Amino acid sequence: xxxxxxxSPSLSVQEGRISILNCDYTNSMFDYFLWYKKYPAEGPTxxxxxxSIKDKNEDGRFTVFLNKSAKHLSLHIVPSQPGDSAVYxxxxxxxxxxxxxxxxxxxxxxxxxxx
Amino acid sequence: xxxxxxxPKYLVTQMGNDxxxxxxxxxxxxxxxxxxxxxxxxxxxxxxxxxKELIINETVPNRFSPKSPDKAHLNLHINSLELGDSAVYxxxxxxxxxxxxxxxxEGSRLTVL
Numbered sequence: 001x002x003x004x005x006x007x008s009p010s011l012s013v014q015e016g017r018i019s020i021l022n023c024d025y026t027n028s029m030f031d032y033f034l035w036y037k038k039y040p041a042e043g044p045t046x047x048x049x050x051x052s053i054k055d056k057n058e059d060g061r062f063t064v065f066l067n068k069s070a071k072h073l074s075l076h077i078v079p080s081q082p083g084d085s086a087v088y089x090x091x092x093x094x095x096x097x098x099x100x101x102x103x104x105x106x107x108x109x110x111x112x113x114x115x
Numbered sequence: 116x117x118x119x120x121x122x123p124k125y126l127v128t129q130m131g132n133d134x135x136x137x138x139x140x141x142x143x144x145x146x147x148x149x150x151x152x153x154x155x156x157x158x159x160x161x162x163x164x165x166x167k168e169l170i171i172n173e174t175v176p177n178r179f180s181p182k183s184p185d186k187a188h189l190n191l192h193i194n195s196l197e198l199g200d201s202a203v204y205x206x207x208x209x210x211x212x213x214x215x216x217x218x219x220x221e222g223s224r225l226t227v228l
Contacts, residue, residue: 032215034215034216036217041221041222042221042222043119043205043207043219043220043221043222044158044205044217044219045218045219046215046216046217046218049215049216089158091215093214093215095214096213096214096215097211097212097213097214098211098214099145099146099163099165099170099211099214100163100170100171101211101214101215102160102163102171102214103160103214103215103217105157105158105159106157107155107156107157108156
C-alpha cells in the first residue's frame with residue numbers, strides 16, 4: 001500500500017539545466033509534503049516543504065509545486081549542479097505537529113547531474 | 116559535532132543472534148524515531164518516542180524492542196535475528212511542533228547471514 005509514489009527510479013540531467021522530480025500520492029488526508037535529499041552513507045536531510053493550502057514554495061534553486069486535484073507534486077532544481085547528485089525522497093504527513101505525526105516516504109529518485 | 120549519531124554503523128551477524136543499535140541526539144529535540152530502509156529502498160517508520168514515552172509502534176515484530184532512557188537517547192534491541200531483518204536502520208529526531216522536519220543519523224547497516 002504505497003501512499004507516496006515516485007515512479008521514476010532515476011533521472012540524469014546536464015549541469016545548468018532544470019531537474020524535475022515527480023511524486024504522486026493517494027491519501028487525501030496528507031496536509032504537508034516534503035522533500036529530503038540523501039547522499040550515500042549519510043542519512044536523509046530535509047530540503048523543502050509545502051503545505052497543502054499552497055501550490056508553490058521556493059527556496060533558492062529549489063521550488064516545489066503542488067497540484068492537489070491531481071495528487072501530484074514536483075521538485076524543480078534550477079540550475080542543476082553536480083553537487084545535487086543524490087537520492088531525493090518525497091514524503092508526506094498528516095498533521096505537521098504532534099508526536100504521533102509520522103512521515104510516509106516514497107522510494108526515492110536517484111538524480112545524476114552530469115558536468 | 117554530530118547532531119544525531121548512531122552506533123554501530125555496520126553490523127554483520129548470524130541468524131538467531133541478538134543485537135542492539137544505539138542513538139543519541141544533541142539537538143534538544145523531544146521526539147525520536149526509528150526508521151527502516153529495506154532492500155526495496157522504502158523508508159518506513161518503526162517507532163517514535165516523545166519524552167521517553169512510546170508514541171508510534173507500527174506493525175513491528177515483538178523481537179524489536181526500543182528503549183528510551185532519556186529524551187536524548189533511543190536504542191533498538193533486536194532478538195533472534197532473521198534474514199529479513201537485514202536493512203539499514205535510521206534513527207531520527209524532531210520537535211513535536213515540527214514533526215515533518217526530521218534530523219537523521221547516518222544509518223546502521225545490519226546484515227544477517
